[in-house]
Structure formats: structure tokens, C-alpha cells
Amino acid sequence: MTTMKEIAEKTGVSVSTVSLVLNDRDEGRVKSGIADQVRAMAEKLGYKPNPLARSLRTSKTRILGFISEEVATTPYAGGIILGAQAAASQLGYMLITVNTDGEDSEDEEITALKRYGADGFLYAKMSNRYTDVPESLASTPLVLVDATDRQGRFPSVEPDEIRIAHDATTRLIEAGCQRIAYIGCSEPMLAQDRRFEGYRTALEDAGRTYDESLVCNVLNNGPALQAVSELFDSQRPDGFFCFNDARAWYVYECAARRGLFIGKDISVIGVDNHRVLAETLEPQLTTVELPHFEMGYWSVCKLVSMIEKRDLDDIDMPETTAPLPPLDSPIPAMIRCTLIEKNSVAQRA
Amino acid sequence: MTTMKEIAEKTGVSVSTVSLVLNDRDEGRVKSGIADQVRAMAEKLGYKPNPLARSLRTSKTRILGFISEEVATTPYAGGIILGAQAAASQLGYMLITVNTDGEDSEDEEITALKRYGADGFLYAKMSNRYTDVPESLASTPLVLVDATDRQGRFPSVEPDEIRIAHDATTRLIEAGCQRIAYIGCSEPMLAQDRRFEGYRTALEDAGRTYDESLVCNVLNNGPALQAVSELFDSQRPDGFFCFNDARAWYVYECAARRGLFIGKDISVIGVDNHRVLAETLEPQLTTVELPHFEMGYWSVCKLVSMIEKRDLDDIDMPETTAPLPPLDSPIPAMIRCTLIEKNSVAQRA
DNA sequence: TTGAAAGCGCTAACAA
């Protein structure tokens, strides 16, 4: 590893000059001839600054801590982390991802990260909920990801759940569904409340009346299938908006057992948390993809702008995001919908 | 943040003494009275060493790089990372997880990590394959995770695929299944070859003849369901060993469409890559969980033992896991798989 | 316009 010292020696200048030049602080302070020489030598020797030494001096590490309970364990987390990493690397930061098992380890991991000098933190949850931020985090720059600070002290980046649900339900309406059910989540969380709201207002916006007997909130196990089954038979819906793919699966199962086909007899849109389902059932199940990548990406941009106290308007998203597919599907019952939208990420505060 | 200097001043000794004591190198070099005083003061002041400064001096960072293509994007990766993180944190290391999008970014990320001073690397793949290790990694301590070095230069930690398949198939035999099918993966990879081998030898070990018409290797999409369907009808198997849960899904689908029930009419064991399925279909599907946590954990132990050039026999797995072979296991490249069986297979008399 | 010098917090060889 080449050091500034070597460059200084080989160029016949002092280390301070090298430092000045290589940090682009030479404007009007170092003769441009010298500056050029230094730069050339640095290039030739393949100089790369030693971040450790720099950090020791500046107490800025360009390290970001990404803290999540289960996030990194769940499939959909991947997108968030990927996005966060992309942004970090583009902005010259390094992302350290840490999983905490909920309780104990959390504070430990946070202190560890702090000692390594993390400049700021991302605090991510699995699904949008009101969240209490651990005290140990309160003193450093912090952005919540797919979570909302209960005390409203910290900025957060979250998907626009209402809109997601509104869009999905509207799709079902436009596909000609008459009786649209909502298979939700019976655990309390923002995502559930908001998706339900989106479902409801979409119906109302289309001039329909919301019918609570078409709603069924279940957990991810046990009696869920039974509950969906009952709804299926008693209400005979022809369209389903599902909180996630696990729930869409129950509908799928009901249909299979009754000899019905999704995309033909009934329409289903599910928010796709676990990519498997989309991959496995692709032709039949319509999925809504949450803008995970974008969430991660945007959170990091936000965080860095806080750390460096500057606007990051110049930073734009990479082109990885897909546009909304047109709604011209020939078979109305089969709506293929991959909803990835940059602007469906709502930014708060 | 308290520094050694402060401790030195408040205790009236020199920094070197403090350093000696706090690094437990004071045996016979510092009077025990002084040592005690120093330790007490450190404790009182809540001293934590500054890893940056230490690293700058020692050029050891206690940072480990975890590199994976898609791993962190896929659900089952979570376990590996969790395990790796657990081990790292227990051994006093920090894990930096990096996703590369395959080609370009890989070398970049690696160099970045190297500049941050990573002491060693974990290189993980999604499913056991022969892997070419990037040149940039060849010079540092390295352990492959769920992958095998094509040139055999680096140690790797992988599940015992043959045994997994053998166990699963045997289980089906014991459950009384007469015609056991294997739904495999048609992409070439070690895991597929080995699982197939395990399936086959299990049959033979039970005195049965392997029948190739009961084997169906498919991809994860398109014609897969069709192929499984045909096998289902033409061969009428009563037991299925599936390469992964996506494939178990096809069997599930076939059963549902024919009014059959898993766990009653047919038995299915699938290797559970995507935890969702286990959660959703828990009562019906028998799953084999790969020892992901253990793989991660053990890889880190192995890596650290290489870095520190010492045995880690004293390090044992946390309680959540099954016993592991000693580090100098006769087949060093292979880790014995821990089979976690969640549910029972349909029992036939 | 440049360089000398101090120091970030720590370790380690060497003196005392």
C-alpha cells in the first residue's frame, strides 16, 4: 500500500502538500505544476488513502450502520440492503449490516458499531410499524427504514402503503371484479391499517360501497386458511387483494381445492414479500412489489445528507427501477402488475 | 470516550503500563497492585479501546468481509449471515456484509473492504457449486461458504448434501412409501448431483431398485409444473423428495388439484430454502432445513482460526445448534449436516 | 506557496 509519505519523497515535496493536493484542497495553495506532479505520482503508484488513519484524525469513518431485527433474515430485506449498499457505495460510504435478535444484542451491536465510529445509522423494521428508537441511537444521525418513529423525532422512509393498496384495488376494479375481498393481517401495524384504508377508499372512489364481510384479517398460520376458506365460500368474491403473498397463497389454495383457476375464475393481487411465490406462481398470481431497493437507497441518501449537512438533490436513483406496466392485459381477470415506483416512497420530515 | 491517556493520568502511571494491563500482557511485567488500580480506573471510566487507533498500529482490524452474490437477497441467506455474525461477535470480530451484482462491482467491493483492512474474507454462494475465487481474494485468508473452490485451494464449509438426501429418502421409506420420486433441479450444481446421489443410494441401501422414471429434474418456472404433473399421473408416486421448497410446491399443487392431501395420501419432504413455505404449509409439508446458521458460524470460526493461526476447539456453538465436527475433521472441506426435521411424514402402517 | 510539527489513540521496542 502506497502512503502519502512515499509520494512526497518521490516527488520531492512534503506530506502536507501531498495531503492538500490529494484532497483537492490545493486550489490557490499549491502551485499547479507541483499539484500535477503529485497527482501523477499518486496515480502511478496506485495510491489509495488509508481510511483508518484518516478516520483516526478526523473522527469521520464514512461507515454507516444498518441495524435491523429480522430484516436481513427475511427475503424482502434483500432489496432494502441492496439499495442501501448501492447508495452507500456511490456516495463513498461503507455499510455495516447488523442483525439483532430483538432484545439484548441490540445495544451491544450498536455500541460496537459506534466504537468502530459509524457516522450514522439506519434502523429498519420488517413492516411499517410505530417504533421506539433505542436510546443509544438517539445521539447520532439516524434514519428509520420502513418504520415510523413513535415520537416523531427521526426522519423515516416508508412505502406509500395507502397508494399501493389503492392502486391494487383499482386494478381489480378495472379488471371487472365485482366482489373484491381484502385478506389482511390481524397483527397491528401501520402497513395493515394503511393498506386497508387504500382498499377501502379505492372502492369508494369507484362508487362502490365498502362491505366489511369481504374483509378477513388473519395471521400467518393455523386458522388462517380456514378463515379464508369460509370467506371464500360464504361471500364468493371474484377478486382478492392480499396483504402479502403468504395470504395470497391461502386464496390460491382455496381456488385449487375448488377447481378454480386464478387469472381465469378469480383475480388475485398480493403484495409480494417472499419472491418465491412470484417466481413459482408467476403466471397466475399478480404481485405488487414494494419499492425495497428504493427505500434502502433513499434512506442512505437521506442519512448522508444529514451527516454531511448538505443537499443531495444531485444524487438520483440508478435506472434499475421498472415503470408500471400498462393496464392493457387482454384477459381482465389476469392482471400482471409489478408496481415499483420511486415516488411511492413517502419521505417524512 | 475515555482514552488510555486519561486512565494513565488519573492513575499516575504511563500509557504503556495501561496498555500492558488492559491487554492482559501484564503478567510478571506490572506490579499486581498497579495493575488492579489501572483496571479499576478503566472500569470506572468505562474505558473502551478505540479499534481504529489499535488497527492503525497493528494493522489488524478484526473486520471480516462477507461477500456474496445474491446470498443476502435470498431468504435462506439470512441464516448464514446470522450465524456468521454470531460467531464474529463472539470472537470479537465485526462482519461487513457485501453484495455484489456478480460481475463488475465484485472487485470494487473487495478492494474497498481490503482498504478498510479486512483481516479475512468469507465468500458465499447461493447453492453449492464449483466456484472460481476472484484473484483479488487469493492473497488474504479466505473461506468459501456453501461453495467449493474449483482449484481446491481454499477451505470451504458446505452442507453434507448426500447425507441430507439419504436421510430424507430413508425417512420416506420408513414412512412406508412404496414409490418415491425425486423432484430435482435441472441446473447443474453440486447440490443437485449430491442430493440425487443420496436419494439413489438410500433406495439401494434399503434394497430397492432405483427407477429413473421416478426422477424429474426441473427448473423453477414454466414447464416445471407440467413436468411434475406428468410424473404425478404416470408414475403415481406416494412419496416425494424435493430439491427445494419451490419444487415441493409443484407437488403440493398437483395434489390439491387432484383432491389429494399431503400427509395423508402422499408424503413430501422438501429442502426448505424459503422459510415461508414451512410457515404457511407447516402441517402438511415436511421440511429439511439446511444448517445455514451453522454454516455461517462455522465458516467464521474456521476463518478466524486461520487468521489468528490457532485452534478454536475451545469455541463452541451457542445452544441453538447441533454439535459440529472438530476443526481438523478428516474431511476438512465438508461439514456434517445437521438435519432439523420440523414435521412428521405421513405414517403408513 | 510550501513545510515543519503536532497529534488522533494505541502498541512495542528499548531504557532505566
Added chain:
DNA sequence: TTGTTAGCGCTTTCAA
């Protein structure tokens, strides 16, 4: 048994 000293590689006054 303890302290002095010299850095690790970099940034940043302050003088020249």
C-alpha cells in the same frame, strides 16, 4: 517493574 520514545498514515495549524 516502569517509563520513554517512536511510530502507524493521515490532517491541520502555524511559520517561513
